[in-house]
Amino acid sequence: MTQNDLPAIFCDYNPIEDKMLQVIDNEGNIINKELMPELDDETIIDAYKLMLYERIADEKAVSYQRQGRMYTYTPNLGQEAIHIAAGMNIRKVDWLVPSFREMGTLLAKGVTMKDMFLFYNGNEHGGSFKNANHVLPIAISIGTQFQHATGIGYSVKYRKKDEVVFTFIGDGGTSEGDFSEALNFAGVWKVPVVFTIQNNQYAISVPVKAQTNSVNLAVKSVAFGIPGIKVDGNDFFAMYLAYKTASEYARSGRGAVLVEALTYRLGAHTTSDDPTKYRKKEEEELWGLTDPLIRLKRYIESMGIWNIDEEKLTEEYKQQIDEQFIDAENNKSYPLNDVFQYMYTDMPEELRRQKAEYEQFLSWKEKRK
């Protein structure tokens, strides 16, 4: 702790000086021993497994979509360290206010792949994440979710609950006014929210350089009087440490934190996107060297604790995921009522009338056959 009650990493890695928190390098070597989080071997291996699971699920999703069995999907490839590190620090009582690219964290909160598949298959029942406690649906209107998170933070504080709110946005999203307003309110209200910017270098085709002239994204915290930190988002240990520190800070009642996780979207923006239009293969390859899975695996191997039959595990995961997908795919029931049912807690006459009209049409159609 420093003078201002700020955890040391926020001082040592002051974003104004454009420093970045790192624990291991691309080869999996520890470069900051004193920062290495205290995790037992099993936990570290579990983390790897979770990252692997996310990666496989993600690949699977992309391939289902290519097969025409699912609509537009937003890949997570390359950003798994962030998601799993967050997932390991988010508790059941904590809140997750997602953007649309943090599958691993959703899974950690209890969202099922089946539900996710159902959602990307075009059914709102998947998107409701009904099995997961304290998880909001995916926010598509970029920036708005940060404000929801701040509001939940107020509510947590008001009701004196021991809950932390985790929320995510992309690098592009930092340009939206809602982003700034949310952080500003969070600063004034001192709410227990961990805000993450997943800086994956692109907003669809627009590189982060064209997005803002600030030295980095974590530094935007300065404008709102909350601590910020830039972290190597492909370094699982750095992300783990950042989230552990940030969530403890938030829980202690000292307020919100902004985490910039520097990463790279190795895949396409969505399954309708073609990244070759706007970026070079060399760039992708360069970033490929920082792949969070490879790095963590190298670390584990170098520690001599690797005990996974990765091929077998991969097969297992694929099968599990396939099962969930088939489950979702078979669930194609979408009754007419679902269109009207959830708009209001008690359906207004206007909606009843509109539904009845449609049913009349259906029976006319039936008769005509």
Next chain:
Amino acid sequence: MTQNDLPAIFCDYNPIEDKMLQVIDNEGNIINKELMPELDDETIIDAYKLMLYERIADEKAVSYQRQGRMYTYTPNLGQEAIHIAAGMNIRKVDWLVPSFREMGTLLAKGVTMKDMFLFYNGNEHGGSFKNANHVLPIAISIGTQFQHATGIGYSVKYRKKDEVVFTFIGDGGTSEGDFSEALNFAGVWKVPVVFTIQNNQYAISVPVKAQTNSVNLAVKSVAFGIPGIKVDGNDFFAMYLAYKTASEYARSGRGAVLVEALTYRLGAHTTSDDPTKYRKKEEEELWGLTDPLIRLKRYIESMGIWNIDEEKLTEEYKQQIDEQFIDAENNKSYPLNDVFQYMYTDMPEELRRQKAEYEQFLSWKEKRK
């Protein structure tokens, strides 16, 4: 100039360290000799006269409103140094994108008091500022004007013009998403815009502490990668220096600048507001000691160059202002056509029809009498 091509004052008064640019103190003594702008005596006295004129016009406006001869008005009392310093640095070709509390700068751009009175008398013809070149109408939807200024900046740059854009906002306005978006675009586009935050301590009843948790408002520039500086807004010389430096910087093609002018709204928010509801007399008195007119007058007197018969001048000004007011008051012609005329460049049939319908009603009414 420093390494980054940044004028020295932006480095010496780095808002991250919460420094504030000042040249004279409350007693009018020079406290930063090397920063004193090179202004001849006459210019300094002129500046005082302009500030005096603004103050009197402002007082007059408030009193007309109290007499029921004008609708809601937004007083400028206490913020004159900012307005006049900006006015002395803004050229005919430069753009002014005002908020609603910078009368002195509007006057400098050629807006007449008559037009301002006409506007506050409820006639759009006053608010169009038709006599003033490159001045936009008053922006009431807070924050939006910053984006207009950035857009004009782009246009200036695109057309390779030697024009600078000046725009203003209040401390409260910095919380609006539009504020952040505008600065972010300005940072990316490197447009010649001088953004001013008039931090007059309140947004209606809300003190700046409840507005943001940032150490000051100038520091918000860091989030957008543009230089920022906090200036004593009641110190004419400091403001003059800031604007001179900022507009030269902008003209040189290096991009936008954010100036926080620390000041105090000595009057009410608008003529419908009662500040005693939310602030203490002692506070007002304390800030009264920093009154920009008094400070500048003390400086001039201490230099032994005071040559104004202030009482006489005041009377002259009052008379001039009265004349303009009477002029505006007599201009009560508001033809029906004015409601429809300016909505489109060519009036659509829908509007013609609506207008004709009203005229039919009028002739029915006429006949009934």
Next chain:
Amino acid sequence: MVKAINNALDIKLNEDKNIVIYGEDVGVEGGVFRVTEGLQKKYGVERVFDSPLAESAIVGTALGMAVSGLRPIVELQFEGFTFPAFNQILSNVARMQNRSRGKYGVPMVIRFPYGGGVNALEHHSDSPEALFAHIPGLKVVIPSTPHDAKGMMIAAIESNDPVIFMEPKRIYRAIKQEVSDEKFTLPLGKARVVQEGSDVTVVAFGAMIRECQKAIVMAEENGISVELIDLRSIYPIDRETIRDSVRKTGRMIVVAEAHESFSVGSELIAIANEEAFLYLEAPPKRVMGYDTVVPLAQGEKYYIISPDRIFYEIEKSVHF
């Protein structure tokens, strides 16, 4: 009406710890129209407080509160400043319940003064009800009397759906009416037949009710019997009451301040057609604002709907 709303807020704040109120200047100042006056003192700064100046975040954070157990009531300072929050309202407030398939309700009230006739600056005289009413997932209501304001506000706060509560600022203090101190509610979604009549139906709401009443006096002097309906709820709209009345009178005039195109007037005419086509004896008519910006004070006389204008249209309809 200011007092009645204040009283409604007071009653609910007292009853339910989960209610919080915030917005620009609602705390210390009690709101620029004093609607929340005294509430911060009574309930503390954690429950009634000033927010930073950012409408989107006011609404966006309220959504976060609403899905996590609170029942926020937010004030937007004027109708013209609801639009920075339009995206949050349309994209999230109105949709979260549907998006989450009922997992997250959104019990919140967004209240703001609206309407013209107060000699105001731009953005302070508009009537944007149609914009909100076109958004699925919202309830949009407008009271026309202190009594209704109180009963509707309590109902709005108790509603588990988000409610846009529009307050006709022109009559904030203009209508004197004794309102019971007790708690009572009025069902949202129900119009009120202000007065029965047989020749023509006039549908209005908010500040226009009073103007219609003045016009009706003129009509009665001319032997015309007018049925006046106070719509009260813009969405859901009370088809039944409109239908019954228009079937009875065969004529309808809609009086409202908003721009006439794509408005509540358009919708009511559509409803009259759908529900009472065979009964119509004259074309339903909109007496509404032009498709222009509301003029500043000097020009507002042309824009504002006067009782004689309403009477003129009533007469035209009856003599069609």
Next chain:
Amino acid sequence: MVKAINNALDIKLNEDKNIVIYGEDVGVEGGVFRVTEGLQKKYGVERVFDSPLAESAIVGTALGMAVSGLRPIVELQFEGFTFPAFNQILSNVARMQNRSRGKYGVPMVIRFPYGGGVNALEHHSDSPEALFAHIPGLKVVIPSTPHDAKGMMIAAIESNDPVIFMEPKRIYRAIKQEVSDEKFTLPLGKARVVQEGSDVTVVAFGAMIRECQKAIVMAEENGISVELIDLRSIYPIDRETIRDSVRKTGRMIVVAEAHESFSVGSELIAIANEEAFLYLEAPPKRVMGYDTVVPLAQGEKYYIISPDRIFYEIEKSVHF
């Protein structure tokens, strides 16, 4: 249609140095629907460029450009992402000319894809035309063919008033039509009689024209003669064409994707009443979306208006 719009932009960029185009991903990528493809290469990054991700600033800065001599064309990526810019559009773009009493014109085009039927995620299937049409000061137009798209886009760019140009994404690439390479314009504000008929008037626009044409085939097989009007301009609305047609047929059906309440359908029914009351033989009818969020892909079949649904309503109207 994508090509036709691209061609229109190309022609105007080539002709007028004051035109700039920007928005999210419109530069390098050429837009997510490739409407601006190739234009950055041809005209440079100062004239065709990617903006940061902030719709309010995209529109707000465009206003600044427009009042200072440029003629910006901005793309908002989807209709669902126009709402962060709603305040700039309503409060400034639509009003600056009136506010400045003509001193500052606002020659700008805000274009975006809209509408359903493409199996999209939320916020990618909506039809918000009524929200824009209710705002005084805007022109709101929607093409239904590549030819119209080109002529209307050039007219929109040449208009000295701000134009909301809505592009029906469902038929972006669905309708093949030879379009002249030459420059031509179509007057904004004029509807088009797609086909003449005598029994019933069908008014539609955008992607619904094609659906109506399919329904009309069914109607003709049943001996019903349909007049089809492509509204093209939502505001100003072409009263004259509606009037003439409804006076002729005595019947009107409005087909549109948007939520039916407070919609273009409501407005057209109001117009039919005002302009052709005595000619009406059946109640004008809206065949439109429900007052619900547009369902995701699996449920969209219920929401989307099919040709047989339109035919069903045509038949009902004719047999009223």
